[in-house]
Amino acid sequence: MEYNSIDLLFGGMRKLGPGDDSYTLAVLRRLPKKEFDLIVDAGCGAGRQTLVLAKELKSQVHAVDTYEPFLNKLSELAREEGVSGLIKTHCMDMANIPDEFKGIDLLWSEGAAYNVGFSNALRCWATAMKPQGLVVVTELTWLNSSVPAAVREFFCNGYPDMKTNDENIRIAIESGYRVLDTVVLPKASWVEDYYDVLKPRAESLLNHEDSEVKGLAQETLKEIEIFQVSEGSYGYVFYVLQLA
Ligand SMILES: C[S@@+](CC[C@H](N)C(=O)[O-])C[C@H]1O[C@@H](n2cnc3c(N)ncnc32)[C@H](O)[C@@H]1O
Structure with a gap:
């Protein structure tokens, strides 16, 4: 019998990573622009934040993900919530966004x-953005220099590329953007409707x-355990960027 570990662990979930509708909305409302012609949500998953964007902006959002079952869940949620006309799904790699979309003003x-x-x-x-276009992206970031040994060891394998906030800001500037704002997601955004759903499933x-x-379940429980002992040493940061 064939099993799909992703579907077994994440199937049906609306939120597939740390995040929070209230933070999505607060960051969106603080942007210097309110109207956008071309909006793309990269790595949308089941579309928790896609739905917030579509409802708030009342504009079409192009939702990009490589995993079709997540896109199907998004389409189902969009129908249930009366915004299917505002969401167009694209099963594709986010690295190919410049081939598919030209002149994005909100990514x-x-x-x-x-x-x-x-x-x-x-x-x-x-390369796909309009001049002055806005990119809002969350990235896992080291938040202080005192990191428990178990946490350091976990990310040595799990995400060796994780950077500090200052390093990410420098990367954004070197990539051609101005940094308008940074916002750290609180601990609750990791736990509510995400780790508290994943833990019993795993x-x-x-x-x-x-x-x-079994391996994915073990990895997930280890990730949750590391988060519990992290002492705030890492977190997800919103980087609000404007093409310079
Ligand atoms: C941690 S989930 C976050 C999903 C969603 N943004 C959320 O917060 O609920 C990461 C998503 O990125 C998608 N993904 C991974 N690699 C991708 C790629 N190269 N291009 C597009 N999507 C990708 C995964 O299928 C998954 O839905």
Whole structure:
């Protein structure tokens, strides 16, 4: 029997990474512009933030992800919430955004840019943006220099490319942007509707007969355990950027 570890662990979830509708909305409302002609959400997942963008801006949002089942969930949610006319899904790699879209004036991406590398994503998307276009991206970031040894060790393997806030700001500037704002997501945005849903799911899959499913469950529980002992040493930061 074939099992899909991603579907078993994440299937049906609306929120697929740390994030929070109230933060998405607050950052959106602080942008220097309110109307956009071309909006792209890169690595949208099941579209938690896509739905916030579409409802608030009342404009079409192009939702990009490589995993079709997440896009299907987004389409279902959009229908249920009466905004299907405002959301167009695209099953494609976010690295190919410049081939598909020209003149983006708002590119949003929560918890997903790391998949192609933060610096690489910013440089790649810059070629698809309108002059003065806005990029809002969240990135996992070291928040202080005192890091518990277990946390340091976990990310040595898990995300060796993680940078400090200052380093990410420098990367953004070197990639051609002005940094308008940075906002750190609070701890609750990791736990509510995300880790508190994932933890019991992962625990129930620990003795699964499929080794891949079991492995993903173990990794997920380790990630949650590391977060609990992290002492605020890392977090997700919103980088609000404008093409210079
Ligand atoms: C941690 S999830 C975050 C999803 C969503 N933004 C949220 O916060 O709920 C990362 C998403 O990026 C997608 N992804 C991974 N690599 C990608 C790529 N190269 N291009 C587009 N999407 C990608 C995954 O399928 C997944 O939906």
